[in-house]
Amino acid sequence: MSEWQSTVGRLIEEAEAVVVGAGSGMSAAAGLTYTGRRFREKFGDFIEHYGMTDMYSAGFYPFPTQEEKWAYWSRHIYCNRYDVQAGKPYLDLYQLVKDRNYFILTTNVDHQFQLAGFPEKRIFAAQGDYGMFQCAKACHKKLYENEKEVRAMVARQKNLRIPSELVPKCPVCGGDMEVNLRCDRYFVEDEAWERACAGYTGFIRQNRNRRLVFLELGVGMNTPGIIKYPFWQLTDREKHGFYICINQGEAWGPEEIREKSLYVNMDIAEALEAVREVM
Secondary structure (H helix, E strand, O other), rough: HHHHHHHHHHHHHHHOOEEEOOOOHHHHHHOOOOOHHHHHHHHHHHHHHHOOOOOOOOOOOOOOOHHHHHHHHHHHHHHHHOOOOOHHHHHHHHHHHOOOOOOEEEOOOOOHHHHHOOOEEEEOOEEEEEEEEOOOOOOOOEEOOOHHHHHHHHHEOOOOOOOHOOOOOOOOOOOOOEEEEOOOOOOOOOOOHHHHHHHHHHHHHHHHHHHEEEEEHHHHHHHHOOOOHHHHHHHHHEEEEEEEEEEOOOOOOOHHHHHHHEEOOOOOHHHHHHHHHOO
């Protein structure tokens, strides 16, 4: 048994509250990679036609028509939201915390936490959800489930286009629809988003001055202000706070909290499986 392995297990077991912060590295560890072989296998025709290099940057491609845009985006959503099962790292994490006092803060939009069994009331997905549409100009604060529409687009697309009648339109203003992802000032924060945000802030407030473990999984420097920086600040502020960062190649933190931190530089899937072995 490794020293870090037993330490992480002990810290989680002794914690009075666990706050999990998960970024894209968590889903990558579950096999939901946006580059390489998986991207080539699922988007070979788009790569050949548009010269795309990965799913992330492809999301910003300036498609000339809505029919072309939704041909790509429907497949992107389908591959990462509907044609997948819960990844093993998520299932292992669920087993580690399911009987504990915990909350999930994530920038991931792929619904993996829900698929793994985590209840909605314990999740704050701050950046949106692939499974929801919104008005592109946010003319009203309502989201719409999109599974039926996405599956139809995937089934009926030809020559990298979907039929015009499948292009989603806002039921209120008649304008274009968009995936509910935080990418501009029009991101819709509906009532469910507001409840989840309040649930997260309430959890932090209710567990102040207790033995708090901040478990960060796969968070990079793309949007550090959502998880990483707040976790550092909370660890520093809380007398009994402790920060655990598991991230291959990016496990680090500031000197100010070095004595209250543990950095595990290895594959997240392997790390979570190892911790399960000691708990």
